[in-house]
Amino acid sequence: MLQKVKELDIQVEAFVPQSSEELEQFRIQMLGKKGAISQLFTEFKNVPVEQKREFGASLNILKTKAQEKIAQLKQSLEDKNVTSHNLDLSLPADPVKLGSRHPVALVHNEIVDIFARLGFTVFNGPEIEDDWHVFSALNFPPEHPARDMQDTFFVNQKDEVLLRTHTSSVQVRAMEAQKPPIRTIAPGRVYRNEAISARSHCMFHQIEGLYIDKDVSFADLKQTLLYFAKEFFGKDTKIRMRPSYFPFTEPSAEVDVSCSLCGGKGCNVCKYTGYLEILGAGMVDPNVLKASGIDDKIYTGYAFGLGLERIAMLKYGITDIRVLFENDVRFLEQFKSVF
């Protein structure tokens, strides 16, 4: 009898079912009413008294072991069923939603890339500035209206600490920090105390360009800007320079590009002029060179400054500047690019 218990124990130990039907069959075979283990219980009464104790104990152990093993196998077969029947592992995973670049960042990256090809490196300056770098060193007369509280956000008016109103301040920092030849562009945020409307904002972005060397001429400036315009707006783009005034350049010019929407024929974006104004430029005033520690008898240079929002609006046909700062995902996700 004990031998029989041992044999059944080995069978229970070794049993590996392929299916839940096979497992159920095994359960009936072992623990069913007429199963092998149940059979041994009915035979218990025939066991000689002196063996009853040992036989009874091992039979109980066998029964518990078989019950536990069957329960365990049942569970693992159920788990397997879940993975193999209810889950299709060949389905594609949930798509990862990629973000998109902000249109101002796209335009910024493209412009930095174009000027990098001409040897311009990026030079950064602070957004919180002093009067010297934003105005005085740039040849602004003391009574110039741009210094007025109307336009400038002062952080501390007594010490003349302010938010820069243009990135031209970085010109001064670049000249203070480097010796010519200097070829830098300075992208960044600028602030002006202006009413917010579809056309203007109190915070926007500019890129300032500066080139200082011996014998730099207005022709170099014109050719550089023409190259930029063709690279950015397309190879058929033309530029036009109109005389203008900035305290820090002499002579100064406003630069227009032929309208990329109508090709110069005239449309409502260029207001039927065929041209769009995109930047200010000129030859660096000798007073600015002197103020920044550059010998104006040896060196000349040109500078230019452009507004990124304006260029982004022209490029993408955006008619209201405010959408650029509202962070509306429905607007932003339209701009996908590798830049």
Ligand code: DAH
């Ligand atoms: N700083 C000017 C502005 O904010 C833009 C500008 C004009 C920059 C002419 C220049 C320049 O360097 O030469 O409107």
